[in-house]
Amino acid sequence: MASLNMRATLVSLLILVVCLGLWEALNQPPEATEAMSEFELLMGGADDEARVPPPSDVLKHAWAELSNPFYDAGPNDKGIGIQLAYSLFRVLTGYFAAALIAIPLGFVVGMSPLMYKALNPFIQVLRPISPLAWMPLALFIIKDSEQSAIFVIFICSIWPMLINTAFGVANVREDWVRVAKTHELGPLKTAFQVILPAAAPTILTGMRISIGIAWLVIVAAEMLVGGTGIGYYVWNEWNNLDLNSVIFSILMIGVVGMALDLILGRVEKLVQYEE
Amino acid sequence: MSHSFLSIEGLTRKFPGKDGETVVFEDVNFSIEKGEFVCIIGHSGCGKSTILNVLAGLDTPTAGNIIMDGKEVLGPSLDRGVVFQNYSLLPWLTALENVVFGVRARFPQWDKKQVAEHSTKFLEMVGLGSSINKKPSELSGGMRQRVSIARAFATSPKLLLLDEPFGALDALTRGIIQDELIKIWSETHQTVFMITHDVDEAILLADRILLMTNGPHARVAESVKIGIERPRNRGSIIEDPAYYKIRNYLVNFLVNRSGELSGAENATGLPPQVVDPVSLEASAAPQEEIPEQAQAEHPSSAVKAAI
Numbered sequence: 001m002a003s004l005n006m007r008a009t010l011v012s013l014l015i016l017v018v019c020l021g022l023w024e025a026l027n028q029p030p031e032a033t034e035a036m037s038e039f040e041l042l043m044g045g046a047d048d049e050a051r052v053p054p055p056s057d058v059l060k061h062a063w064a065e066l067s068n069p070f071y072d073a074g075p076n077d078k079g080i081g082i083q084l085a086y087s088l089f090r091v092l093t094g095y096f097a098a099a100l101i102a103i104p105l106g107f108v109v110g111m112s113p114l115m116y117k118a119l120n121p122f123i124q125v126l127r128p129i130s131p132l133a134w135m136p137l138a139l140f141i142i143k144d145s146e147q148s149a150i151f152v153i154f155i156c157s158i159w160p161m162l163i164n165t166a167f168g169v170a171n172v173r174e175d176w177v178r179v180a181k182t183h184e185l186g187p188l189k190t191a192f193q194v195i196l197p198a199a200a201p202t203i204l205t206g207m208r209i210s211i212g213i214a215w216l217v218i219v220a221a222e223m224l225v226g227g228t229g230i231g232y233y234v235w236n237e238w239n240n241l242d243l244n245s246v247i248f249s250i251l252m253i254g255v256v257g258m259a260l261d262l263i264l265g266r267v268e269k270l271v272q273y274e275e
Numbered sequence: 276m277s278h279s280f281l282s283i284e285g286l287t288r289k290f291p292g293k294d295g296e297t298v299v300f301e302d303v304n305f306s307i308e309k310g311e312f313v314c315i316i317g318h319s320g321c322g323k324s325t326i327l328n329v330l331a332g333l334d335t336p337t338a339g340n341i342i343m344d345g346k347e348v349l350g351p352s353l354d355r356g357v358v359f360q361n362y363s364l365l366p367w368l369t370a371l372e373n374v375v376f377g378v379r380a381r382f383p384q385w386d387k388k389q390v391a392e393h394s395t396k397f398l399e400m401v402g403l404g405s406s407i408n409k410k411p412s413e414l415s416g417g418m419r420q421r422v423s424i425a426r427a428f429a430t431s432p433k434l435l436l437l438d439e440p441f442g443a444l445d446a447l448t449r450g451i452i453q454d455e456l457i458k459i460w461s462e463t464h465q466t467v468f469m470i471t472h473d474v475d476e477a478i479l480l481a482d483r484i485l486l487m488t489n490g491p492h493a494r495v496a497e498s499v500k501i502g503i504e505r506p507r508n509r510g511s512i513i514e515d516p517a518y519y520k521i522r523n524y525l526v527n528f529l530v531n532r533s534g535e536l537s538g539a540e541n542a543t544g545l546p547p548q549v550v551d552p553v554s555l556e557a558s559a560a561p562q563e564e565i566p567e568q569a570q571a572e573h574p575s576s577a578v579k580a581a582i
Contacts, residue, residue, distance in 0.1 A: 175361060176363065178359070181332075182332075182333070182355070182356065182357045183353060183376070183381075184351065184353045184380060193376070194365065197367045198367070200367075271367075273410070273412070274366060274412035275411075275412060
Protein backbone atom coordinates (compact mmCIF):
# COMPACT_ATOMS: atom_id res chain seq x y z
CA MET A 1 0.00 0.00 0.00
CA ALA A 2 1.41 3.35 -0.98
CA SER A 3 1.67 6.02 1.66
CA LEU A 4 -1.20 8.38 2.32
CA ASN A 5 0.67 11.25 0.68
CA MET A 6 1.26 9.25 -2.47
CA ARG A 7 -2.37 8.28 -2.72
CA ALA A 8 -3.52 11.83 -2.04
CA THR A 9 -1.25 13.11 -4.80
CA LEU A 10 -2.67 10.53 -7.19
CA VAL A 11 -6.24 11.54 -6.37
CA SER A 12 -5.35 15.22 -6.79
CA LEU A 13 -3.84 14.53 -10.21
CA LEU A 14 -6.90 12.50 -11.18
CA ILE A 15 -9.25 15.33 -10.20
CA LEU A 16 -7.10 17.80 -12.15
CA VAL A 17 -7.07 15.65 -15.28
CA VAL A 18 -10.82 14.99 -15.14
CA CYS A 19 -11.68 18.66 -14.64
CA LEU A 20 -9.32 19.90 -17.34
CA GLY A 21 -10.53 17.15 -19.68
CA LEU A 22 -14.18 18.11 -19.20
CA TRP A 23 -13.37 21.77 -19.64
CA GLU A 24 -11.38 21.03 -22.80
CA ALA A 25 -14.09 18.78 -24.27
CA LEU A 26 -16.93 21.20 -23.59
CA ASN A 27 -15.15 24.20 -25.04
CA GLN A 28 -14.40 23.19 -28.60
CA PRO A 29 -15.52 25.62 -31.30
CA PRO A 30 -18.79 24.50 -32.90
CA GLU A 31 -18.49 22.47 -36.10
CA ALA A 32 -19.04 24.59 -39.11
CA THR A 33 -22.36 23.39 -40.59
CA GLU A 34 -21.71 24.82 -43.99
CA ALA A 35 -18.72 25.90 -45.91
CA MET A 36 -17.28 29.10 -44.64
CA SER A 37 -17.71 32.20 -46.60
CA GLU A 38 -14.68 34.04 -47.72
CA PHE A 39 -15.46 36.71 -45.15
CA GLU A 40 -15.64 34.17 -42.33
CA LEU A 41 -12.33 32.67 -43.37
CA LEU A 42 -10.86 36.11 -43.41
CA MET A 43 -12.14 36.76 -39.89
CA GLY A 44 -10.54 33.61 -38.47
CA GLY A 45 -13.11 30.85 -38.78
CA ALA A 46 -16.65 30.17 -37.72
CA ASP A 47 -16.06 31.25 -34.17
CA ASP A 48 -18.93 33.69 -34.05
CA GLU A 49 -19.62 33.31 -30.34
CA ALA A 50 -17.21 34.34 -27.56
CA ARG A 51 -16.26 31.30 -25.51
CA VAL A 52 -14.22 30.51 -22.45
CA PRO A 53 -10.96 29.28 -23.93
CA PRO A 54 -10.06 25.64 -23.36
CA PRO A 55 -7.26 24.81 -20.91
CA SER A 56 -4.87 23.95 -23.70
CA ASP A 57 -5.04 27.54 -24.94
CA VAL A 58 -4.65 28.90 -21.41
CA LEU A 59 -1.60 26.71 -20.81
CA LYS A 60 -0.04 27.78 -24.10
CA HIS A 61 -0.64 31.39 -23.15
CA ALA A 62 0.69 30.83 -19.65
CA TRP A 63 3.85 29.33 -21.03
CA ALA A 64 4.36 32.31 -23.31
CA GLU A 65 3.76 34.78 -20.47
CA LEU A 66 5.91 32.96 -17.95
CA SER A 67 8.82 32.57 -20.32
CA ASN A 68 9.10 36.33 -20.48
CA PRO A 69 7.53 37.68 -17.31
CA PHE A 70 9.29 41.04 -17.06
CA TYR A 71 8.86 42.60 -20.50
CA ASP A 72 7.59 46.15 -20.60
CA ALA A 73 6.05 47.29 -23.87
CA GLY A 74 4.26 50.40 -22.72
CA PRO A 75 1.61 51.19 -20.12
CA ASN A 76 -0.90 48.70 -21.51
CA ASP A 77 1.38 45.78 -22.11
CA LYS A 78 3.61 44.64 -19.25
CA GLY A 79 4.76 41.16 -18.27
CA ILE A 80 2.95 39.26 -15.52
CA GLY A 81 6.05 39.48 -13.31
CA ILE A 82 5.99 43.26 -13.38
CA GLN A 83 2.28 43.37 -12.59
CA LEU A 84 2.68 40.98 -9.67
CA ALA A 85 5.68 42.93 -8.42
CA TYR A 86 3.61 46.13 -8.33
CA SER A 87 0.86 44.36 -6.40
CA LEU A 88 3.29 42.73 -3.99
CA PHE A 89 5.01 46.05 -3.37
CA ARG A 90 1.68 47.67 -2.45
CA VAL A 91 0.58 44.76 -0.32
CA LEU A 92 3.85 44.51 1.59
CA THR A 93 4.13 48.27 2.14
CA GLY A 94 0.60 48.56 3.48
CA TYR A 95 0.95 45.35 5.44
CA PHE A 96 4.18 46.26 7.23
CA ALA A 97 2.93 49.76 7.94
CA ALA A 98 -0.11 48.14 9.53
CA ALA A 99 2.07 45.73 11.54
CA LEU A 100 4.17 48.65 12.78
CA ILE A 101 1.07 50.21 14.30
CA ALA A 102 -1.09 47.18 15.09
CA ILE A 103 1.43 45.21 17.14
CA PRO A 104 2.51 47.98 19.57
CA LEU A 105 -1.09 49.17 19.84
CA GLY A 106 -2.21 45.58 20.40
CA PHE A 107 0.29 45.37 23.27
CA VAL A 108 -1.19 48.46 24.87
CA VAL A 109 -4.75 47.24 24.41
CA GLY A 110 -3.86 43.76 25.66
CA MET A 111 -1.94 44.92 28.72
CA SER A 112 -4.30 47.63 29.88
CA PRO A 113 -7.91 46.73 30.63
CA LEU A 114 -8.68 50.46 30.56
CA MET A 115 -7.35 50.90 27.03
CA TYR A 116 -9.09 47.70 25.97
CA LYS A 117 -12.46 49.01 27.14
CA ALA A 118 -11.79 52.46 25.73
CA LEU A 119 -10.64 51.37 22.28
CA ASN A 120 -12.91 48.38 21.80
CA PRO A 121 -15.94 50.34 20.46
CA PHE A 122 -13.76 52.00 17.81
CA ILE A 123 -12.26 48.70 16.76
CA GLN A 124 -15.67 47.05 16.59
CA VAL A 125 -17.10 49.81 14.38
CA LEU A 126 -14.09 50.19 12.09
CA ARG A 127 -13.33 46.51 11.64
CA PRO A 128 -16.42 45.47 9.61
CA ILE A 129 -16.02 48.32 7.10
CA SER A 130 -15.11 46.98 3.68
CA PRO A 131 -11.64 48.32 2.98
CA LEU A 132 -12.77 49.52 -0.45
CA ALA A 133 -15.30 51.83 1.19
CA TRP A 134 -12.32 53.87 2.34
CA MET A 135 -11.13 54.35 -1.22
CA PRO A 136 -13.03 57.55 -2.16
CA LEU A 137 -12.04 59.21 1.08
CA ALA A 138 -8.46 58.04 0.66
CA LEU A 139 -8.33 59.32 -2.91
CA PHE A 140 -9.68 62.70 -1.81
CA ILE A 141 -7.34 63.11 1.13
CA ILE A 142 -4.18 61.52 -0.24
CA LYS A 143 -4.73 62.65 -3.85
CA ASP A 144 -2.59 59.82 -5.17
CA SER A 145 -4.03 56.55 -6.46
CA GLU A 146 -0.92 54.52 -5.67
CA GLN A 147 -0.81 55.64 -2.06
CA SER A 148 -4.56 55.25 -1.74
CA ALA A 149 -4.23 51.59 -2.73
CA ILE A 150 -1.53 51.16 -0.09
CA PHE A 151 -3.76 52.85 2.46
CA VAL A 152 -6.57 50.43 1.65
CA ILE A 153 -4.20 47.52 2.26
CA PHE A 154 -3.06 49.16 5.48
CA ILE A 155 -6.59 49.57 6.78
CA CYS A 156 -7.64 46.02 5.93
CA SER A 157 -4.58 44.30 7.40
CA ILE A 158 -4.50 46.24 10.64
CA TRP A 159 -7.53 44.61 12.32
CA PRO A 160 -6.60 40.94 12.50
CA MET A 161 -3.11 41.85 13.71
CA LEU A 162 -4.42 44.32 16.28
CA ILE A 163 -7.08 41.99 17.63
CA ASN A 164 -4.84 38.93 17.74
CA THR A 165 -1.99 40.82 19.39
CA ALA A 166 -4.33 42.22 22.03
CA PHE A 167 -5.84 38.79 22.61
CA GLY A 168 -2.46 37.06 22.79
CA VAL A 169 -1.02 39.65 25.15
CA ALA A 170 -4.08 39.68 27.41
CA ASN A 171 -4.04 35.90 27.69
CA VAL A 172 -0.40 35.37 28.58
CA ARG A 173 -0.43 32.94 31.49
CA GLU A 174 -0.39 34.65 34.84
CA ASP A 175 2.40 32.28 35.96
CA TRP A 176 4.79 33.65 33.38
CA VAL A 177 4.01 37.22 34.33
CA ARG A 178 4.70 36.24 37.94
CA VAL A 179 8.05 34.82 36.91
CA ALA A 180 8.85 38.19 35.37
CA LYS A 181 7.70 39.98 38.51
CA THR A 182 9.63 37.82 40.95
CA HIS A 183 12.74 38.35 38.80
CA GLU A 184 12.27 42.11 39.00
CA LEU A 185 11.99 42.55 35.25
CA GLY A 186 11.03 46.07 34.23
CA PRO A 187 8.03 46.71 31.97
CA LEU A 188 10.12 46.78 28.79
CA LYS A 189 12.04 43.61 29.61
CA THR A 190 8.81 41.90 30.63
CA ALA A 191 7.26 42.91 27.31
CA PHE A 192 10.18 41.66 25.21
CA GLN A 193 11.39 38.65 27.20
CA VAL A 194 8.12 37.21 28.47
CA ILE A 195 5.00 38.64 26.87
CA LEU A 196 6.26 38.88 23.30
CA PRO A 197 7.49 35.28 23.06
CA ALA A 198 4.40 34.06 24.91
CA ALA A 199 2.02 35.90 22.58
CA ALA A 200 4.09 35.42 19.41
CA PRO A 201 2.12 32.44 18.06
CA THR A 202 -1.18 34.33 18.41
CA ILE A 203 0.35 37.46 16.86
CA LEU A 204 1.69 35.45 13.93
CA THR A 205 -1.74 33.90 13.39
CA GLY A 206 -3.12 37.43 13.12
CA MET A 207 -0.37 38.37 10.68
CA ARG A 208 -1.16 35.33 8.58
CA ILE A 209 -4.86 36.22 8.43
CA SER A 210 -3.92 39.79 7.53
CA ILE A 211 -1.67 38.90 4.62
CA GLY A 212 -4.44 36.71 3.22
CA ILE A 213 -6.97 39.52 3.43
CA ALA A 214 -4.49 42.05 2.01
CA TRP A 215 -3.92 39.85 -1.02
CA LEU A 216 -7.68 39.49 -1.54
CA VAL A 217 -8.21 43.22 -1.30
CA ILE A 218 -5.34 44.36 -3.53
CA VAL A 219 -7.00 42.84 -6.62
CA ALA A 220 -10.19 44.78 -6.09
CA ALA A 221 -8.30 47.95 -5.13
CA GLU A 222 -6.19 47.83 -8.28
CA MET A 223 -9.27 47.29 -10.44
CA LEU A 224 -10.44 50.62 -9.05
CA VAL A 225 -7.24 52.65 -9.15
CA GLY A 226 -5.89 51.20 -12.39
CA GLY A 227 -2.51 51.73 -13.96
CA THR A 228 -0.51 48.79 -12.77
CA GLY A 229 -0.79 45.65 -10.68
CA ILE A 230 -2.38 42.27 -11.04
CA GLY A 231 -5.89 43.56 -10.29
CA TYR A 232 -5.59 46.17 -13.01
CA TYR A 233 -4.19 43.50 -15.34
CA VAL A 234 -7.22 41.24 -14.88
CA TRP A 235 -9.60 44.09 -15.54
CA ASN A 236 -7.61 45.38 -18.50
CA GLU A 237 -7.51 41.95 -20.14
CA TRP A 238 -11.26 41.68 -19.61
CA ASN A 239 -11.65 44.95 -21.44
CA ASN A 240 -9.43 43.51 -24.17
CA LEU A 241 -11.63 40.39 -24.15
CA ASP A 242 -8.49 38.30 -23.72
CA LEU A 243 -9.90 35.53 -21.57
CA ASN A 244 -6.70 33.50 -21.81
CA SER A 245 -4.94 36.26 -19.89
CA VAL A 246 -7.83 36.62 -17.46
CA ILE A 247 -7.75 32.94 -16.52
CA PHE A 248 -3.98 32.89 -16.41
CA SER A 249 -3.86 35.87 -14.06
CA ILE A 250 -6.56 34.35 -11.82
CA LEU A 251 -4.29 31.34 -11.43
CA MET A 252 -1.30 33.53 -10.70
CA ILE A 253 -3.23 35.39 -7.98
CA GLY A 254 -3.91 32.03 -6.36
CA VAL A 255 -0.29 30.88 -6.58
CA VAL A 256 1.12 34.10 -5.08
CA GLY A 257 -1.51 34.09 -2.31
CA MET A 258 -0.57 30.54 -1.46
CA ALA A 259 3.13 31.44 -1.38
CA LEU A 260 2.50 34.35 0.98
CA ASP A 261 0.50 32.10 3.28
CA LEU A 262 3.20 29.41 3.21
CA ILE A 263 5.88 31.92 4.19
CA LEU A 264 3.85 33.24 7.13
CA GLY A 265 3.03 29.66 8.09
CA ARG A 266 6.77 28.90 8.28
CA VAL A 267 7.42 31.92 10.49
CA GLU A 268 4.48 30.90 12.67
CA LYS A 269 6.09 27.50 13.18
CA LEU A 270 9.33 29.14 14.27
CA VAL A 271 7.73 30.97 17.19
CA GLN A 272 5.41 28.13 18.15
CA TYR A 273 6.06 26.50 21.51
CA GLU A 274 4.58 23.56 23.33
CA GLU A 275 3.36 23.91 26.88
CA MET B 276 10.98 39.16 67.44
CA SER B 277 12.24 42.14 65.53
CA HIS B 278 15.74 40.65 65.72
CA SER B 279 14.72 37.77 63.51
CA PHE B 280 15.80 37.61 59.89
CA LEU B 281 12.19 37.57 58.78
CA SER B 282 9.32 38.64 60.96
CA ILE B 283 5.66 38.68 60.10
CA GLU B 284 3.52 40.82 62.36
CA GLY B 285 -0.25 41.01 62.50
CA LEU B 286 -0.63 39.86 58.92
CA THR B 287 -4.26 39.84 57.75
CA ARG B 288 -5.76 39.28 54.33
CA LYS B 289 -9.40 39.85 53.52
CA PHE B 290 -11.07 39.31 50.19
CA PRO B 291 -14.21 41.22 49.30
CA GLY B 292 -17.06 38.84 48.53
CA LYS B 293 -20.75 38.90 47.69
CA ASP B 294 -21.97 38.73 51.29
CA GLY B 295 -19.37 40.77 53.09
CA GLU B 296 -15.68 40.23 53.08
CA THR B 297 -13.96 36.92 53.70
CA VAL B 298 -11.16 36.96 56.22
CA VAL B 299 -8.76 34.35 54.93
CA PHE B 300 -6.27 34.69 57.75
CA GLU B 301 -6.03 37.14 60.55
CA ASP B 302 -3.33 38.38 62.86
CA VAL B 303 -0.68 35.96 61.70
CA ASN B 304 2.58 36.32 63.57
CA PHE B 305 5.74 34.32 63.12
CA SER B 306 9.40 34.72 62.43
CA ILE B 307 12.12 32.84 60.61
CA GLU B 308 15.83 32.86 61.39
CA LYS B 309 18.56 33.03 58.78
CA GLY B 310 19.37 29.60 57.33
CA GLU B 311 16.24 28.04 58.78
CA PHE B 312 14.05 25.64 56.81
CA VAL B 313 10.46 26.25 57.83
CA CYS B 314 7.43 24.35 56.57
CA ILE B 315 3.86 25.49 56.98
CA ILE B 316 1.02 22.98 57.13
CA GLY B 317 -2.69 23.54 57.19
CA HIS B 318 -5.87 22.45 55.50
CA SER B 319 -6.84 23.69 52.06
CA GLY B 320 -8.37 27.13 52.22
CA CYS B 321 -6.46 28.31 55.29
CA GLY B 322 -4.54 30.78 53.22
CA LYS B 323 -1.08 29.22 53.13
CA SER B 324 -0.63 30.13 49.49
CA THR B 325 -1.88 33.64 50.15
CA ILE B 326 0.71 34.06 52.90
CA LEU B 327 3.38 32.87 50.49
CA ASN B 328 2.17 35.25 47.78
CA VAL B 329 2.26 38.11 50.25
CA LEU B 330 5.80 37.12 51.24
CA ALA B 331 6.72 36.98 47.54
CA GLY B 332 5.28 40.46 47.07
CA LEU B 333 2.72 39.22 44.55
CA ASP B 334 -0.20 39.99 46.85
CA THR B 335 -0.70 42.82 49.33
CA PRO B 336 -1.89 42.17 52.86
CA THR B 337 -4.95 43.98 54.20
CA ALA B 338 -3.11 44.67 57.42
CA GLY B 339 0.17 43.84 59.09
CA ASN B 340 3.66 43.91 57.81
CA ILE B 341 6.62 41.79 56.85
CA ILE B 342 10.16 42.80 57.76
CA MET B 343 12.98 40.95 56.08
CA ASP B 344 16.58 41.73 56.94
CA GLY B 345 15.53 45.02 58.50
CA LYS B 346 13.51 46.14 55.48
CA GLU B 347 9.80 46.04 54.86
CA VAL B 348 8.60 43.75 52.07
CA LEU B 349 6.53 45.84 49.66
CA GLY B 350 6.68 44.13 46.29
CA PRO B 351 8.31 41.33 44.34
CA SER B 352 12.07 41.20 44.58
CA LEU B 353 14.96 38.98 43.58
CA ASP B 354 15.73 38.75 47.29
CA ARG B 355 12.82 36.35 47.51
CA GLY B 356 12.86 33.49 45.02
CA VAL B 357 9.70 31.51 44.38
CA VAL B 358 9.11 27.95 43.20
CA PHE B 359 5.49 27.45 42.21
CA GLN B 360 3.60 24.20 42.25
CA ASN B 361 3.07 24.30 38.49
CA TYR B 362 6.78 24.89 37.80
CA SER B 363 6.26 28.19 35.96
CA LEU B 364 8.98 27.60 33.42
CA LEU B 365 8.93 29.59 30.20
CA PRO B 366 8.04 26.93 27.62
CA TRP B 367 9.83 28.58 24.70
CA LEU B 368 13.18 28.41 26.52
CA THR B 369 15.29 25.33 27.18
CA ALA B 370 16.03 24.16 30.73
CA LEU B 371 19.36 25.98 30.67
CA GLU B 372 17.84 29.14 29.21
CA ASN B 373 15.21 29.14 31.93
CA VAL B 374 17.90 29.10 34.61
CA VAL B 375 19.95 31.65 32.67
CA PHE B 376 16.85 33.86 32.63
CA GLY B 377 16.92 33.94 36.43
CA VAL B 378 20.69 34.25 36.78
CA ARG B 379 20.89 37.09 34.26
CA ALA B 380 18.19 38.99 36.11
CA ARG B 381 20.02 38.48 39.41
CA PHE B 382 23.57 39.18 38.24
CA PRO B 383 23.28 41.59 35.31
CA GLN B 384 26.96 42.44 35.56
CA TRP B 385 28.11 38.89 34.78
CA ASP B 386 29.27 37.98 31.29
CA LYS B 387 27.63 35.25 29.21
CA LYS B 388 30.17 32.57 30.06
CA GLN B 389 29.90 33.15 33.79
CA VAL B 390 26.09 33.08 33.62
CA ALA B 391 26.09 29.84 31.62
CA GLU B 392 28.59 28.13 33.95
CA HIS B 393 26.70 29.15 37.07
CA SER B 394 23.38 27.98 35.58
CA THR B 395 24.81 24.66 34.42
CA LYS B 396 26.29 24.06 37.87
CA PHE B 397 22.89 24.35 39.52
CA LEU B 398 21.20 22.16 36.91
CA GLU B 399 23.85 19.53 37.58
CA MET B 400 23.19 19.82 41.32
CA VAL B 401 19.60 18.70 40.75
CA GLY B 402 20.75 15.91 38.46
CA LEU B 403 19.77 17.46 35.13
CA GLY B 404 23.24 17.79 33.60
CA SER B 405 22.29 15.78 30.53
CA SER B 406 18.97 17.48 29.75
CA ILE B 407 19.97 21.12 29.89
CA ASN B 408 19.10 21.76 26.25
CA LYS B 409 15.64 20.28 26.35
CA LYS B 410 12.47 22.34 26.33
CA PRO B 411 10.12 21.97 29.31
CA SER B 412 7.61 20.14 27.09
CA GLU B 413 10.21 17.42 26.57
CA LEU B 414 10.75 16.99 30.31
CA SER B 415 8.68 15.05 32.83
CA GLY B 416 6.90 16.83 35.67
CA GLY B 417 9.65 15.93 38.10
CA MET B 418 12.37 17.17 35.80
CA ARG B 419 10.52 20.43 35.21
CA GLN B 420 10.25 21.01 38.93
CA ARG B 421 13.99 20.39 39.25
CA VAL B 422 14.66 23.07 36.66
CA SER B 423 12.43 25.38 38.63
CA ILE B 424 14.29 24.56 41.86
CA ALA B 425 17.64 25.04 40.12
CA ARG B 426 16.48 28.44 38.84
CA ALA B 427 15.43 29.51 42.31
CA PHE B 428 18.64 28.35 44.03
CA ALA B 429 20.85 29.74 41.25
CA THR B 430 19.60 33.25 41.91
CA SER B 431 20.61 32.77 45.59
CA PRO B 432 17.76 34.75 47.08
CA LYS B 433 17.83 35.71 50.75
CA LEU B 434 14.60 33.83 51.22
CA LEU B 435 13.34 30.97 49.13
CA LEU B 436 9.59 30.41 48.94
CA LEU B 437 8.35 26.99 47.86
CA ASP B 438 4.63 26.68 47.16
CA GLU B 439 3.85 22.97 47.38
CA PRO B 440 6.67 22.22 44.98
CA PHE B 441 6.01 18.48 44.96
CA GLY B 442 2.21 18.60 45.07
CA ALA B 443 1.77 17.58 41.43
CA LEU B 444 4.33 14.77 41.47
CA ASP B 445 3.93 11.08 42.10
CA ALA B 446 5.24 9.68 45.37
CA LEU B 447 8.40 8.12 43.99
CA THR B 448 9.49 11.18 42.05
CA ARG B 449 8.65 13.31 45.06
CA GLY B 450 11.00 11.26 47.22
CA ILE B 451 13.87 11.60 44.78
CA ILE B 452 13.46 15.34 44.43
CA GLN B 453 13.15 15.73 48.21
CA ASP B 454 16.59 14.16 48.44
CA GLU B 455 17.88 16.57 45.84
CA LEU B 456 16.33 19.48 47.68
CA ILE B 457 18.06 18.36 50.90
CA LYS B 458 21.35 18.08 49.04
CA ILE B 459 21.17 21.48 47.40
CA TRP B 460 19.91 23.05 50.61
CA SER B 461 22.73 21.60 52.71
CA GLU B 462 25.23 23.04 50.22
CA THR B 463 23.72 26.52 50.13
CA HIS B 464 21.98 26.88 53.51
CA GLN B 465 19.24 28.97 52.05
CA THR B 466 16.52 30.28 54.29
CA VAL B 467 13.45 28.41 53.08
CA PHE B 468 9.74 28.85 53.67
CA MET B 469 7.80 25.97 52.21
CA ILE B 470 4.13 25.05 51.94
CA THR B 471 3.31 21.39 51.99
CA HIS B 472 0.39 19.07 52.53
CA ASP B 473 2.62 16.17 53.36
CA VAL B 474 3.43 15.62 57.03
CA ASP B 475 6.31 13.24 56.29
CA GLU B 476 7.80 15.64 53.80
CA ALA B 477 7.66 18.43 56.36
CA ILE B 478 9.39 16.34 59.06
CA LEU B 479 12.07 15.25 56.62
CA LEU B 480 12.89 18.74 55.44
CA ALA B 481 12.07 21.26 58.14
CA ASP B 482 13.78 22.67 61.20
CA ARG B 483 10.43 23.94 62.32
CA ILE B 484 6.84 23.38 61.22
CA LEU B 485 4.19 26.06 61.51
CA LEU B 486 0.67 24.76 62.01
CA MET B 487 -2.28 26.73 60.76
CA THR B 488 -5.84 26.52 61.99
CA ASN B 489 -8.66 26.12 59.50
CA GLY B 490 -9.93 29.11 57.59
CA PRO B 491 -11.64 31.47 57.46
CA HIS B 492 -9.98 33.51 60.21
CA ALA B 493 -7.03 31.15 60.01
CA ARG B 494 -3.91 31.84 62.03
CA VAL B 495 -0.59 30.22 62.80
CA ALA B 496 -1.34 28.46 66.09
CA GLU B 497 1.78 26.48 66.82
CA SER B 498 5.38 26.23 65.88
CA VAL B 499 6.67 22.67 66.16
CA LYS B 500 10.39 22.08 66.59
CA ILE B 501 11.84 19.20 64.60
CA GLY B 502 14.84 18.12 66.66
CA ILE B 503 15.87 15.20 64.47
CA GLU B 504 19.59 15.29 63.70
CA ARG B 505 20.79 16.25 60.23
CA PRO B 506 21.77 15.01 57.75
CA ARG B 507 18.44 13.29 57.46
CA ASN B 508 17.63 10.57 55.06
CA ARG B 509 14.27 9.28 53.89
CA GLY B 510 15.18 5.69 54.64
CA SER B 511 16.49 6.05 58.17
CA ILE B 512 14.45 8.95 59.51
CA ILE B 513 11.49 6.69 60.24
CA GLU B 514 13.66 4.71 62.67
CA ASP B 515 14.33 7.77 64.75
CA PRO B 516 12.35 7.50 68.02
CA ALA B 517 11.29 11.12 67.74
CA TYR B 518 9.82 10.63 64.28
CA TYR B 519 6.49 9.10 65.22
CA LYS B 520 6.05 11.35 68.22
CA ILE B 521 6.34 14.36 65.95
CA ARG B 522 4.27 12.75 63.24
CA ASN B 523 1.44 11.82 65.59
CA TYR B 524 1.46 15.25 67.08
CA LEU B 525 1.14 16.85 63.64
CA VAL B 526 -1.57 14.46 62.44
CA ASN B 527 -3.52 14.99 65.63
CA PHE B 528 -3.35 18.72 65.12
CA LEU B 529 -4.56 18.48 61.54
CA VAL B 530 -7.30 15.96 62.20
CA ASN B 531 -8.66 17.30 65.49
CA ARG B 532 -7.31 20.53 66.77
CA SER B 533 -6.96 22.62 63.60
CA GLY B 534 -10.76 22.78 63.53
CA GLU B 535 -11.23 23.29 67.26
CA LEU B 536 -8.78 26.15 67.37
CA SER B 537 -10.18 27.89 64.31
CA GLY B 538 -12.48 30.87 64.29
CA ALA B 539 -12.11 34.48 65.25
CA GLU B 540 -12.98 33.90 68.93
CA ASN B 541 -9.83 31.84 69.48
CA ALA B 542 -7.53 34.51 68.13
CA THR B 543 -4.92 35.50 70.64
CA GLY B 544 -2.87 37.94 68.64
CA LEU B 545 0.18 36.23 70.07
CA PRO B 546 3.02 34.54 68.23
CA PRO B 547 2.51 30.80 67.79
CA GLN B 548 3.01 28.60 70.79
CA VAL B 549 6.36 26.81 70.56
CA VAL B 550 6.02 23.05 70.90
CA ASP B 551 8.56 20.25 71.03
CA PRO B 552 6.58 17.00 70.75
CA VAL B 553 9.53 14.94 71.98
CA SER B 554 9.78 16.61 75.38
CA LEU B 555 6.01 16.90 75.58
CA GLU B 556 5.68 13.15 75.69
CA ALA B 557 4.91 12.48 79.37
CA SER B 558 2.45 15.26 80.06
CA ALA B 559 -1.02 14.26 78.88
CA ALA B 560 0.18 13.95 75.35
CA PRO B 561 -2.81 13.99 73.02
CA GLN B 562 -0.86 12.13 70.37
CA GLU B 563 -1.19 8.81 72.20
CA GLU B 564 -4.93 8.85 71.78
CA ILE B 565 -5.37 8.93 68.06
CA PRO B 566 -6.02 5.56 66.62
CA GLU B 567 -4.07 4.62 63.54
CA GLN B 568 -7.19 4.74 61.32
CA ALA B 569 -7.77 8.36 62.14
CA GLN B 570 -5.95 9.32 58.99
CA ALA B 571 -7.85 6.93 56.78
CA GLU B 572 -11.19 8.05 58.15
CA HIS B 573 -10.53 11.62 57.17
CA PRO B 574 -9.95 11.48 53.46
CA SER B 575 -10.96 15.11 53.24
CA SER B 576 -8.13 16.09 55.49
CA ALA B 577 -5.05 17.13 53.68
CA VAL B 578 -2.92 14.61 55.49
CA LYS B 579 -1.19 12.30 53.12
CA ALA B 580 -0.37 8.79 54.14
CA ALA B 581 3.26 7.88 54.50
CA ILE B 582 4.98 6.67 51.39
